Amino acid sequence: LHSSEQNFILLRESGIIGRQNLTNGTRPEIDLTGLPHAGIISRTHAHLYWDFAQQTYMIVDDSRNGSYLNDKLLPRGAPHSLSHGDKLQLGQDRLICLQVELTHISN
Numbered sequence: 001l002h003s004s005e006q007n008f009i010l011l012r013e014s015g016i017i018g019r020q021n022l023t024n025g026t027r028p029e030i031d032l033t034g035l036p037h038a039g040i041i042s043r044t045h046a047h048l049y050w051d052f053a054q055q056t057y058m059i060v061d062d063s064r065n066g067s068y069l070n071d072k073l074l075p076r077g078a079p080h081s082l083s084h085g086d087k088l089q090l091g092q093d094r095l096i097c098l099q100v101e102l103t104h105i106s107n
Contacts, residue, residue, distance in 0.1 A: 008032070008098070010057075014049035017059075017090070018042055032096060040065050040091035048082075057082045057102065065091040 008017075008030045015029030019041045027033075030048070032041050042063040051058045058081055061067040061074040068089040074080055082088075086100040 010048055014047070016044050016047055018045040032090075035096060037091070037095035040093070040095055045090060051079075051081070054081060059088070063090070068094055 010029055012029065017030040017032065018028035019033040019038050020027045020031055021043045026043075028044065032038050032045075035041075042065065045061070045063040045065075046067055047060045047062060049058055049060075050056075058079040059067070059069065059074070060079050061076050063076070066076075067074045068087075069080055069082075070087050071089070082100050082102065084100060084102040088098045088100055090096040090098070
């Protein structure tokens with residue numbers, strides 16, 4: 001959930017947070033293209049995946065400009081668990097702020 005009240009939903013067990021690659025047209029599963037300051041977001045900014053052992057989503061930062069989880073800089077390449085209500089800030093100046101909302105969708 002972005003402060004503009006725009007929701008970004010990951011409907012799979014894994015995906016990428018980033019922005020559209022205008023060169024080849026590929027889009028990440030969570031595409032932040034169009035948000036103010038989206039230029040600070042890498043095309044492949046971070047990876048999300050479901051960790052079956054921990055029963056939670058994990059995030060791995062893979063960006064040049066950094067990612068912050070609850071105001072703590074995530075070391076690049078190291079997985080960190082996400083919890084409902086976490087604050088995710090992307091980029092050096094933390095200009096893109098998202099709130100993590102974990103919900104269970106039953107089939």
